[in-house]
Ligand code: KIV
């Protein structure tokens with residue numbers, strides 16, 4: 001069981017082998033996902049939505065990300081574990097950014113961090129990289145900037161924004177990021193960036209031309225019923241599975257069917 005490394009992801013791109021990535025936030029699910037053979041597990045700040053019930057990812061704190069990171073790292077034997085740096089932990093200044101990244105690495109034992117943005121956060125990324133911490137970039141729809149965009153619709157459809165994204169992607173590669181997430185941008189643009197860069201790109205809502213794909217676990221397992229963007233493929237209907245199981249249990253309790261004679265001491 002060879003642990004997946006950032007170098008291995010680069011080799012996968014060279015070989016043309018697609019990279020699989022999925023989020024996890026807790027020990028039990030991370031264990032299942034790792035044993036199923038996932039290449040990369042992301043402790044995403046989407047924990048803010050699916051775990052904490054917030055509308056945006058902004059409220060997530062560094063302590064909360066570390067809590068999720070610790071649980072996931074304990075479970076994972078093979079996958080590369082990436083922890084999202086939460087909003088406010090790196091945008092202020094590069095000194096604070098490196099202190100936040102060091103806390104994540106020290107306290108969780110994760111393999112690397114992910115940060116949203118390009119040129120604007122260049123100094124912070126460089127400082128973290130020079131501390132020896134691998135950084136995954138994240139461009140396109142960057143949910144921590146939702147208050148600037150005002151919408152979760154497709155990004156970089158306009159030429160100017162597309163040009164900036166291409167520039168930022170090259171910048172991230174040049175300064176030393178090992179990979180970049182491309183979220184919700186036109187498939188053609190994502191394919192172009194993926195071809196131009198030598199580091200692997202991981203897409204979400206970015207078409208089939210990226211070097212890998214990432215989804216939020218609760219979305220792809222069908223736990224969330226309310227969220228149905230075009231890019232989301234549901235691989236299970238856990239909403240129904242769980243609801244029916246819970247209702248069956250309630251019914252068995254009410255009807256005195258549970259526990260039966262074999263289920264007691
Ligand atoms: O937090 C998250 O789940 C993410 C992925 C959607 C890339 O950043």
Ligand code: NA
Pocket residue numbers: 044045046057084
């Ligand atoms: Na995120």
